[in-house]
Each structure stands twice: as C-alpha cells, then as structure tokens.
Amino acid sequence: MTDERTARMCLAAVVEPGHPTIAEAVLSYGAAAVWASLTRPGADLPLSRRARVLVVEDLLAATRALGMRFVVPGDAEWPGGTEDLRSCEPVNQLTGEPLGLWLRGAGDLAELAGTSVAIVGSRASTPYGDTVAADLGAELSEAGRSVISGGAYGVDAAAHRGCLAGRSPTVAVLAGGLDQAYPAGHHQLFERIAERGVLVSELAPGEHPTRVRFLARNRLIAAMTPGTVMVEAAARSGARNTVTWANELGRVVMAVPGPVTSATSVTPHRLIREAEAVLITRAPDVLELLSPLGRPNPRIPGGRRETDDLSAEELRLFECVPGRGSLPAAELALRADLSLPRCLALLEELADRGFVAQNLTGEWQLPPRARKTG
Numbered sequence: 400m401t402d403e404r405t406a407r408m409c410l411a412a413v414v415e416p417g418h419p420t421i422a423e424a425v426l427s428y429g430a431a432a433v434w435a436s437l438t439r440p441g442a443d444l445p446l447s448r449r450a451r452v453l454v455v456e457d458l459l460a461a462t463r464a465l466g467m468r469f470v471v472p473g474d475a476e477w478p479g480g481t482e483d484l485r486s487c488e489p490v491n492q493l494t495g496e497p498l499g500l501w502l503r504g505a506g507d508l509a510e511l512a513g514t515s516v517a518i519v520g521s522r523a524s525t526p527y528g529d530t531v532a533a534d535l536g537a538e539l540s541e542a543g544r545s546v547i548s549g550g551a552y553g554v555d556a557a558a559h560r561g562c563l564a565g566r567s568p569t570v571a572v573l574a575g576g577l578d579q580a581y582p583a584g585h586h587q588l589f590e591r592i593a594e595r596g597v598l599v600s601e602l603a604p605g606e607h608p609t610r611v612r613f614l615a616r617n618r619l620i621a622a623m624t625p626g627t628v629m630v631e632a633a634a635r636s637g638a639r640n641t642v643t644w645a646n647e648l649g650r651v652v653m654a655v656p657g658p659v660t661s662a663t664s665v666t667p668h669r670l671i672r673e674a675e676a677v678l679i680t681r682a683p684d685v686l687e688l689l690s691p692l693g694r695p696n697p698r699i700p701g702g703r704r705e706t707d708d709l710s711a712e713e714l715r716l717f718e719c720v721p722g723r724g725s726l727p728a729a730e731l732a733l734r735a736d737l738s739l740p741r742c743l744a745l746l747e748e749l750a751d752r753g754f755v756a757q758n759l760t761g762e763w764q765l766p767p768r769a770r771k772t773g
C-alpha cells in the first residue's frame with residue numbers, strides 16, 4: 400500500500416489544486432485510502448484514468464533530479480495558516496488545504512511565512528506602482544519581514560526585487576510546476592529568489608499554469624501570511640481574488656491609494672471605500688497593523704534596531720511574547736509554531752541577550768525596559 404506522503408504527492412499530481420471534494424476526503428479518510436480508491440481495478444471515477452497512468456517512480460525521480468523537495472502538513476517546513484483553508488467557504492468553487500507543496504530554494508518556508516507580508520497587484524503596473532511595491536518590499540525586508548508574492552510581471556516582480564535588495568528572503572508562489580519558469584522572462588529572478596528564499600507550487604513538475612491554477616494559487620498566498628497589501632489593480636484584476644481570500648480567512652488586508660486618474664487605482668480605492676482594506680502608504684503602516692498589541696513598532700529605515708540581529712525564528716518567537724503579562728513556554732511554542740525543546744532553547748538565548756525574562760512562576764515576559772509604559 401502507498402504510504403501517506405507518497406499518496407499525497409500522487410494525488411497532488413493528478414488533482415487540480417483547491418479541489419474541495421478531494422481535500423475533504425483526504426481529511427476524513429487519509430491520502431493513502433483516497434489514492435487506493437482511485438487506482439483500484441475497475442474504478443470508474445473521473446480522476447481514475449489520470450491516476451492509473453501516473454508513474455510514481457518517475458514523479459519521485461523528477462522531484463529529486465530537479466532539486467525540489469515535497470512537504471506535507473505536519474512537516475517542520477509546512478507553512479502555518481494553511482489549515483484555515485480546511486473550513487473556509489469556497490471562492491470560485493475552490494477551497495481546501497493543499498495536499499502537499501513542491502519547494503525549491505535555500506529558505507525555510509515555515510520560517511519565512513511566519514514573518515511574511517504578501518504584496519499583490521496588477522501585471523500591467525505603472526511606474527508609480529512599481530516604485531511603491533519595490534519600496535514596500537525593501538523596507539519590509541529591512542524590518543525582518545519576508546515578502547510573499549506570485550512571481551508575475553508588474554507589482555509581483557517589483558515586490559520580489561525590492562525584498563531581495565533588503566536583508567530578508569522572498570517567497571514566490573507559482574501556478575505551474577517549478578521546472579516551468581513562468582513567465583519565462585523571470586527565469587533569472589526565480590534563481591535569485593531560490594538562493595536565499597523559496598519557490599513554492601502545488602503543481603507537479605511539468606505542469607503548466609492555467610487560469611484556474613492562478614486562482615487556486617491565490618488562496619495559498621493569502622493563507623500563508625498574516626497580511627496582504629494590494630498596490631495596484633484594475634477593475635477586473637486577478638489580484639482582487641487574493642484579497643477576497645485574505646478577507647475570507649480573516650487576514651489583515653491593506654491597500655495603497657493611487658492617482659485617481661489611473662485605471663489601476665480602481666480596485667484599491669474601492670477596497671478602501673468599502674472598508675475591505677485599510678489604507679497604507681509605507682512599510683511602517685504595515686508593521687503597525689501586523690504588530691501585536693503592546694509591542695513597540697520597529698523603526699525603518701535609518702538606524703538599526705535591537706532586533707535587527709535576530710534570526711527569523713527568534714524574531715517570530717519574540718513577537719509572540721505579550722507586551723503585558725506573561726505566557727508559559729508551551730503556549731509560546733504553540734503560537735510561534737515551534738517544538739517545545741526548540742522554543743525553550745531559543746527563549747534561553749533571547750533571555751541571555753536581554754530580550755525576554757522568566758518570572759517567578761516560570762512564565763516568560765518582556766523585561767521591564769521593553770514593556771509598553773504609555
């Protein structure tokens with residue numbers, strides 16, 4: 400019988416992303432049982448033909464040969480937040496947590512997603528939109544936030560390049576197999592992203608993007624990050640779909656205003672007017688909206704902060720320590736998506752450097768100098 404991980408890979412290779420029926424079946428019965436039902440002799444289900452012609456060994460070999468890795472829910476590198484897709488209402492008849500993800504790159508997806516901001520917008524961006532997206536990407540990167548986007552022309556590319564100019568890696572979520580550079584003109588950009596960040600896809604090697612796959616990809620971008628920023632989008636822009644997902648998932652949605660004479664300002668202005676997004680203009684606005692209550696907002700740019708030298712993992716844990724009061728290590732480990740031993744080790748390191756302190760009850764808090772006093 401096929402093991403659970405391999406079954407998830409096989410299902411991901413034959414099932415379109417966001418297939419609600421398959422996602423629900425895997426949750427209820429397990430991937431191995433679902434795969435067995437598709438491939439049993441005489442099975443006449445719609446997906447059975449594709450399942451029966453899949454050569455599992457070739458799929459595994461292609462994944463290894465192309466320098467990819469396949470992760471599934473429960474793995475250390477699995478991004479937090481995607482579990483919210485299990486109970487999310489469908490958008491465009493798509494929903495469900497991914498069966499698995501193909502990854503390529505040096506970055507750790509769970510770490511990067513945990514401190515990320517998504518920046519989305521028009522492929523046909525204006526110079527204004529490119530400048531805003533690049534500036535946001537660079538400033539957020541300098542503040543220790545990774546940027547997640549879709550690797551497309553326009554706003555996506557500007558946001559990725561801005562982040563690469565800073566000190567944090569960036570994540571590109573693609574709508575085709577990771578061996579298919581799409582758009583082809585971004586081959587070099589994707590290679591730069593993979594050097595420190597990570598390329599992500601629900602699609603197996605060899606699969607090409609389609610309109611439905613772009614829509615399914617958008618739900619993943621929205622789920623992986625606590626906040627999404629729209630920079631530019633015309634009335635019928637696909638980026639609007641990402642914002643719809645973010646709102647459905649209860650994420651923070653932000654939008655940058657643009658010139659009232661520009662067609663690419665229509666959707667951001669509508670989102671702001673209808674209270675579907677918060678107006679922001681620079682990275683400090685984003686950081687304020689995403690920072691926990693009681694936590695001083697990081698300064699950017701110009702002048703180093705004490706937290707500049709923390710790793711992404713340390714920063715994520717530090718951001719979970721309450722501004723007032725205290726929490727036990729087990730709760731902090733849960734909030735920061737860390738194992739308890741790893742959380743305790745990081746807490747000791749942060750305590751040695753003066754970022755946190757352990758009180759008489761054994762719980763962890765900010766030291767007096769770091770607490771909010773106003």
